[in-house]
Amino acid sequence: MKPGAATSGPSANSGNVLFCGVGGQGILLASEITSSVLIMAGLDVKKSEVHGMAQRGGSVVAHLRYGKKVYSPLIEPGGADISLAFEMLEALRYLPFLNSKSKVIVNTQKILPSPVSTGIETYPADVLEQLRSKGLSVFPIDAFEIARTVGEARAVNMALVGALSAFLPVDEELFLRVIEQRIPEKIRKVNTEAFMKGRDVISNFQEVR
């Protein structure tokens, strides 16, 4: 499969992307940029998210649905074509939204939830294996390392948007245009770089090529 020619959804021009991770990782901006790109590509988009109490270091999820006409803002259980997990454990938490054809992009970063950091529970050791054992196509990516390489720790989200972009039916050009509109000039270059590096990681996977 070539990047930019997604066959993941019910058709090339509709699909469901689940963004999940931890409050503070830039999930809402990432999902918003992706939504803007899809609208620019002439598609209808609905994206659902939750603000308020849930954001205080809690688990955060955003549902993005695109197509010719989108009604419900929520992805149904088993209905996500792609899961973009900003944190390993969170990829596992939202498993019921996936099906055996789903693609899971997993940032290999670990952020310890409080029951783990206080020693009550342990962090599962084999997240990627557990996902693979379900028959899912798993695409690990070290977005934190990419962000560090480009010199902006907060660019994790753009690296992951880059990774996601390789699966979406829109041109790279549109992403770059929206990033230019949305990201302040001071940090635009590093974010664009993170985006490209993230995109390259996915494009280099055997399954994608």
Add this chain to the structure above:
Amino acid sequence: MEEKKLLLSGNEAIALGAFEAGVKVASGYPGTPSTEILENLCKYEGVYTEWSPNEKVAVEVALGACFAGVRALATMKHVGLNVAADPLFTAAYTGVRGGLVIVTADDPEMHSSQNEQDNRNYAYAAKVPMLEPSDPFEAKEFLKAAYRISEQFDTPVLLRTTTRVAHVKGMVERGETESSSAVPGIEKIPEKFVMLPANARRRRVELEKRMQGLREFAEAFPENRLEWGNKKTGFITSGVSYLYVKEAFPEASVLKLGMAYPFPDKMIKEFAAEVGELFIVEELDPFIETHVKALGIKCRGKELIPSYGELNATIVRKSITGDADKAEFAPVPVPMRPPNLCPGCPHRGIFYAISKLGVFIAGDIGCYTLAALKPLSAMDSCVCMGASIGTAFGMEKALGKDSLGKIIAVIGDSTFMHSGITGLMDVVYNKGFSTVVILDNRTTGMTGHQPNPSTGLSISGDQGVGIDIEALCRAVGVKHVYTVNPHDIEATLEVLKQEINRAEPSVVITKSPCVLLPEMKKRKHKALYVVLSEKCTGCRSCLKLGCPAIEWVPLTEEEAKKLGYKDKQKGFSRINAVLCDGCGQCAPLCKFKAIVVKEKE
């Protein structure tokens, strides 16, 4: 050129709609999921926006503005309308001059709320029309329609969103700007604006006539829409539930009610007569269903559809057809990731201190409600905005002198301004001895950092007069008012011990800014704390703070030996350098002096 198609949330769309509708005055109190309406509207030219001290004041300000002949908006979350219900019910009698719309943002599933009341009931109870959009596109268009209805029928109009409308982003198009049909100015119309019984009785009759007019209007209102499909099954639905019905039953016939109240009875009867089986799909209460059944129409609703929590397409499909879940994968047990107070949060220090007192902690609404969670477990009640002081005082009156030293009320600065001050007046006035802790972190934290009267900043960031909380408490008649630094747990604990045992009202103000405020984020000289691993005995005292930056590293017996610990040491603490905010609350808790400031390299 401005792009016509925009990606906006329901709240952003409402802000744009208010601008396009020519709203001149907008007020509200922050509350999820309504907050972003005013945060966005304040960026538009020509609209006065404000955070009011509470929702009641917000509605009164908007009502006054509409009396002066301009279009006005008030925004709040569902429970905020309880606070504002008093002006709402009588505003239905006075009616308006300029258009008046009140947005109520409901929160089915309680993503960020203490209850999930269905505010469609307010439209019925207050006798005002209510519009209910399904998505951001409709949110903007419906708001503009609401102003036209308000002015045409001389009535306040409620616009109800839910979390999945307010916080959903979707496509919205810019539209034409409009203006009020009223002329701004002072008009004395006592028979309309002075609700003395004699006037109110006359207005009451007008209200009935108006509702009759609105019922007729509803029959022709284009947003009450028939969508004919297969006539074997028909659905009556509104709001976001409409989207779930369309998703689950794309072939079915649908009557979509854009106006949640009053109902278009003729339309409902005609629709019901045409379809085979009639279902009512709505979140929360059987609001439509009860009405349809009262019309003598056979239908099914809450006997199939859950009457609590959010719906989605799966729930709607399963409830109606009985089909099994499509999901292939069951949930995998993984550690929970509950929200938590941030590293460096001043609330953590004060709640740790209070938890050492063994008292009943009457809490309130804000970030600090998270102190109820483990390991702090430092809140014993939380009901509504401002309730902490009244409930603590009520317990004290019930138990008498025996309760001295056993109860404490805890409330945030913004919540105290909202409705805590009246509770404090009661304590003084009725000779109580309550101890009230006011957590002054200089902002409204949970909803995303809105200023409040005690900060003196306006919604758009202009500095005005900030209310001095300490002076305010003294003015109310509290003689013992202390201000402490909550990061200094030991000193704070001393003051608290002294005050809870005092047989007079006292207030302890903890003063320390929220760590997420820009001025705190920009700090250059932040201390970094570290655990000297050789000194850590694994006693876990520091973990009792529940700070996300302090991590427990478990050890096997062999590992312990290898690292030079006692064989039986189960692990040691470590401070995550990325997360540590340098507040230093943890250091004095370590009896072994293992937590120290890292020397600069």
